[in-house]
Amino acid sequence: MSRAARLEAAAPPPLLDRVDLHRIEAARALDPRARSELGQFLTPPPVASFMASLFERPCEDIRVLDAGAGVGSLLAAFTASACARRKRPSAIRATGFEIDPRLAAYLRRTARACRDECAGAGIDFAARIIEADFIRSAVEQLDGGRPRPGMPRSFTHAILNPPYKKLNSDTEARAALRRVGLETSNLYTAFLGLAILLLEPGGELVAITPRSFCNGPYFRPFRELFFREMSLRRVHVFESRKAAFAEDEVLQENVILHAVRGGRRDPVAISSSRGPEGELLSVRSVPFEHVVRPGDAELFIHVVPDDAGERVAATFARMPSRLTDLNVGVSTGKVVDFRAREFLRQEPGRGTGPLIYPTHLASGVVRWPKRGKKPNALVDAPETADLWMPSGNYVLVKRFSSKEERRRVVAALFTPESAPGDRIGFENHLNVLHRSGKGLPAVMARGLVAFLNSTLVDTHVRQFNGHTQVNATDLRNLGVPTVEQIERLGRRAPDPGLPQEELDHIVEQML
Template identity: 45%
Template structure:
């Protein structure tokens, strides 16, 4: 158990610095971790999918418990989606070791899966020898219980205002017409996933000054679907701490979860202030790095979408610093759209290879570093789409476009990968189809001037843009909204970059970045 002891010594602020002493403590922690692994293996994959829950490894649970500031008085603790009780156990252990100074702790542990109740009971039983501790296990749906309590339903069970909440909420999409979505709307919460619903309800149920620590996917930080959720939490709570795992698949590696996760601490009713950002490669926390940032570097004051940025160094990005990069696409007279051809909806109109009456259909597989290659035999995707009354409205005039793939693989070094669509690649065809996994820059559904398209693609392929983009985008998807809200050089500067590109037959990443540095110098 020396490894776990070492983890504790490294946790922020020294708040959880005691080492594990004694065999009884070693066995207790090992038992919880062994139970997690064994129970996780027993649960069928379809049941995991049904509940959207993955159990928290003990090291992560301990780290999450360490993020709460020390506190006195009485604690009302919420663990929603408690599983086998790993998070509650870590919180209570910190209290037992003197990391909190509570007179009393009362826990509400929600877990909808009745088969986990016995494991949760066994975990909490270890703390029942303290007369100052009491726990209620609620085998019920947290969303329905919380929304009914907040709405003041006559038949609702009483729920207190919680001073503390520690959460590993389920990860599962919520359909727009589902019972969960309708229940959330009754209390002013509009969101698309169970994890954000749990966090929003925990914030809503928190007492003034209440502390919420949750491990959740990073996907809420940007994009239009989570805008209402960002508004909800930012209007009711202050972000105090964000921890980022630099390796995408290490937080829940036993369950092979590839979603990028962060740990966030919120303070109910707190005023925006400095935010601590910590990073580690994985859940060993051996290379923990900590920095403090002003809130205006986390949520930019002029950002109407309220994207949440996670800077990983104290230095501002080149994009933030440069007065030359301050224009919006609206200023430039450019629009960005998602490719309108959704192939499975137009399946009967697709063709593997060009034929009479068909026009080019551009997929990500046609995009290369030097431009577009079309057609591509053996692509496993159609190369063409019939032009007719059904498809006409989805087609664009042939021309120069700057395009960005909507998805990058998790192994790729770059998140933003831009290419130029050159009309000469398509022979005499006058219109093109762009598949839904492509974002394209255009001027009112028409192509861009050639030099502007080339300069825009070069700018998007700079390391500076990729670094800036990663500060708010935590997954492999690049949405058109993300690209629309970015800042760009002037139209004239982009055309100059296009001229430079045209003068070189081969261009390296170093050359692109050096030319960009000259632009912003």
């Protein structure tokens, strides 16, 4: 072995590789159920390195926050990136929050490794590891101005992989968040919101999160906060739903955000890759107005990573109508099965009416009854009087698409011939398109089913919808053609079960 080879073999591995041993060891040692309960998904090195590379602001004295730090992969990546820059900071003051004592022990080891790395680069490094609830600590500081000992009043940088878990409305955390004006239903947006409020003007945030905050009514208050306080600079998407956290078998669709506190609404960089170690497939710069449409009260965030997607986005930007303009309402099905359990029947019979579940939707139509686990009928009784809708022509859209389905939007036509009777029950996992609580004109219903089942609509919805749910707000916010165009489509595509290629061709010709 040559002297150079011996020196290389004796040298310590790069900082992030050393810290990744902590991540692997911790992942093996921790109970998967406990990690799931806390919403813990530890950041792989390629993701951490990419995130750290997105920071732009030159800063002499850095104060960096890593909330929900885990073993410190993001802190290590941030430190390694700072040490490798041509213009290095003179000092890094890191604050890491980790509530799990086992992970906090690894985090302290990572902080020591970061200190050693910085010493070799001439950077003064100090870390404060806080083994406490980040939400409670941040709220105390923001609400009462009482920072924890060693915790700065504000930060120049924040790098986060926050925990993913729902926050019920009656929890202490929700009450604490409301004290500082944060209304959110998930831990990850709570962590992001607090980190934003702790940034100084001009401070930078880089975070990896589920894409679900981009749409839906539950996340609108967070989107309002985000765009009131931050200037979005970059969004990166992974083509594969499980790419970012493959080892943890996470099927969330994730994005990486880079944003700055305050500033102008400059063009936004949109990039994509197949996975954390894959080459960038595309990087585009788009006007902010292409990401959040002007006049959109819901502030849906549209992520369009390629030119083909941009053409779809442009098509929908020209759509002249919303469903309300067509006098079409959207409601969720009225039958919540666990509340009506005693009135459910497996088979239709005397004194019952048809009950339609998502499982009854197939090839653009309703096939009822169906043998299987789900009931087919609802008892007609005084207790169920408010759960029925009059028979007619309805458009049904699944609220949740299954893992086996390739499409995000799955629509089907219900007609009076689909099931007998003058009243129909629709289960709560269906969106129902109707007119004032009654059926739609037949040709309009057929046209809407054809339009909603097109690849054009499916592609567009994926640009702002990062999960398998399509809710009523998504549909109400969807651009649609004119009444005349929808009716023309209904006459040209009367069969809801048309082959996809033929259906798409008809829709493209119509538009």
